[in-house]
Amino acid sequence: MTAFRLSTIGLLAFALLSAFIAAGAATAKAAPADDLYKLCRQVRNDDTIRPYSHELYAGTLKAFKKLFPDATNAPREQELRTQASYRCMNGKVLACFVGANLPCTKMNAARDNPGADEFCRTNPNADVVPAFATGHDAVYSYKCASGKAVVTDSSWQLDKRGFAKKLWAVLPEH
Structure with missing residues (x-):
């Protein structure tokens, strides 16, 4: 009886752990474009930095051109995968592009360093x-x-969420 109970508990624990891991893997993926726009409209402000999504490619390029008007070449898909990030502010999707001295994270506003x-x-x-x-x-x-x-x-002027204003641009919808 004890062996049966332990194996049943073990199987239940394994099933719960598997479900937990699967749920975590699903949330780690980039959100489809419509889902991210919908999420941002619903939550208004979410400081979670999300990875690049190909479904947002056209808008991401427009945001890039707005932030870097003097750039001679648009970034390639591979560059966008490693540099582009998104977050929600005021119900909009915002894009940022990580680079040398271009942090897409909340800024450290402490004077003591x-x-x-x-x-x-x-x-x-x-x-x-x-x-x-x-x-x-x-x-x-x-x-x-x-x-x-x-x-x-x-060096940086911050938006009301604590991110560098000049590094983030609104991602146009479709």
């Missing part, structure tokens, strides 16, 4: 603290004065 502090300890009078020290998501720029990090400017 441990990375800048550490950099300034070893470079006490540096005119600029580089992004590798502050983090690419740092809102502020820093310099070093007598071994201490000093804010010099605000």
Whole structure:
């Protein structure tokens, strides 16, 4: 009887675990275009960063051209897969393109920056603290004065959700 109960419990646990894993795999996929537009209209604001979806290709290219009007070439599909991301704000789908010093994450708006502090300890009078020290998501720029990090400017203007405004563009619907 005990062996039967353990094997039954084991099978139930395995079935539940399998269902949980399958559900997680389904949510990790990029949402179809209509579903993402619908989701954004329903939830209004969702800071979840979603991966590129080919179903959003045409709108993604338009958003890219809006953000980078001087770009001579449109990105290829492979580049979009690695660089394009989406989120919801004000009921709209927004697109961002990750690149060198182009973070598509929420920004770090703290004035105190441990990375800048550490950099300034070893470079006490540096005119600029580089992004590798502050983090690419740092809102502020820093310099070093007598071994201490000093804010010099605000590099990014943030939207009301805490993302860099100039890195996100509304994705046009169809």
